[in-house]
Each structure stands twice: as C-alpha cells, then as structure tokens.
Amino acid sequence: MTPDLTQNCFRALADPTRRDIVRLLAETNMTIGQLTDQFDMTRAAVKKHLTVLSDGGLITVTAKGRERFNSLNPQGMAPVLSWLEYFDTYWDDHLAALKTAIEKDKK
Amino acid sequence: MTPDLTQNCFRALADPTRRDIVRLLAETNMTIGQLTDQFDMTRAAVKKHLTVLSDGGLITVTAKGRERFNSLNPQGMAPVLSWLEYFDTYWDDHLAALKTAIEKDKK
DNA sequence: TTAATTTGATACCATTTGGTATCGCATCAA
C-alpha cells in the first residue's frame, strides 16, 4: 500500500520493460511464466516489474489454482492523465502545433 | 543527443521535483537560480534535473547575457501522449464489446 | 504418495540516480 499513487504510476511507466508488459496485458491476461517467455530475463526480474506496476495501480492479479493471472487496470492511467490535464489551458495556446506533432508521430 | 526520446521523456517525468519544475516553467520561464529558490536543494541538483528534462525534450534553454532562461517545450509531451493513445483503441474495443453484449441482451 | 509445475521471497551484486561540495569561467556593476 503506497500512498503517492501519482508518483508510483509515473515511476511504473518509466521503464521500457514495464511499458511493454502493460501493452502485452492490454492484449491478453497473462501469468508471470507467460510474460517471462516474452522477455530475456528471469522470472524474478519480471516479478519485480509486476510489483512496481501493481504499486502504480496499473495491474491487478487474480489467482486461479496455482496460476496467477495479471490483468491491465485501464483506470490505472488516471493519475497520469490527470496530471497532464493541468496543461490543457497552457496547451490551448499551442494546441494546433501539438496536434500536428502527434499526427506526425502516428505516421 | 539521446536516441530514445520516448524513454527519456517518461524518465524525465518520473521524478516529482522534475514534474514540479515542468509546472513552474508552464507559468514562467525561469533561470536555474530562480528555480533553485523554489526547492530545498542545491543549484547543482536542480541543474541535473534540468539536464534530464532537456534529454526528454521537455525544455529548451535560451541564453541572455550571463543568464540562461529555461522554458517548457509543450511538444515535448508528444511521446507520452502518443504512447497513451494506444489505449484509446483498447478502451474502444472494450466499449464496443460491451455495446454488442447489451444489444444481444435486448433481443 | 510422489514428482513436476507455478509461483513468491530473499540474499546478493553492479549500475544508476539524486544529492552535496567545490572549482573555474563569463558577465555585469562599482
């Protein structure tokens, strides 16, 4: 139970492996074993990343027999989105340029 | 010159002091000295944070005499927003599935 | 029951990170 969810959420997303895990879990719920198959590291390392993601409120775990399925909590992104919203007014001035930048990035 | 702008951007936002700096610079362009007055740490520490923010593409620096004004680069958020956009479709898919289920239930 | 599978937990290690202290270089003011 960590108090500062915003900090934990930003911290969770600051690692490329964890961002990859988030994307994988957006596709399918997976066990640690299945996730470990997708990376070049040990199960213990993946487990640590999952703990950080859990502290950030980004994933939840559901036990099923001896397996534990990790699933994405889409609402976990809320702290990040909320923080970014602060710049809405600031962005109004630059919104056109920003939109253009994002569109370019897509392609 | 850092190659992975997405990673550097997420990393830059992963520290609470740096997020505070970003908010301050959204209000006013400031020198390191002015920023240091806002925090309980040395100028060298603030400078390091500014370097990380610069690596993340979130700020730019403009020299004016012996002062160097740091300003927010609003387009710097683009990598984060772009990454988050991936989950818009995640939301849409789930929403579509939910709608379908409701429609079926009606009949 | 016995053995294999799936996982959690911990000790340990190298590197990164966030911080200070300190030096030297420009620039402005006297």
Added chain:
DNA sequence: TTGATGCGATACCAAATGGTATCAAATTAA
C-alpha cells in the same frame, strides 16, 4: 580593474534500481 553574480562541470557519496541465483510453498499430474 575589481568584485560580485550566475552558471557549468566534476568528484564524490548514499540510496534506489534492475538484474541473478536460490530456496521454500502450494497446486496439479503420475
């Protein structure tokens, strides 16, 4: 010119981070 001011750079330190190796517990399969 002589200080004072604003800044960058570096050496150094404690703590956090990302990883491994290893052990123990619980569930499933033989």
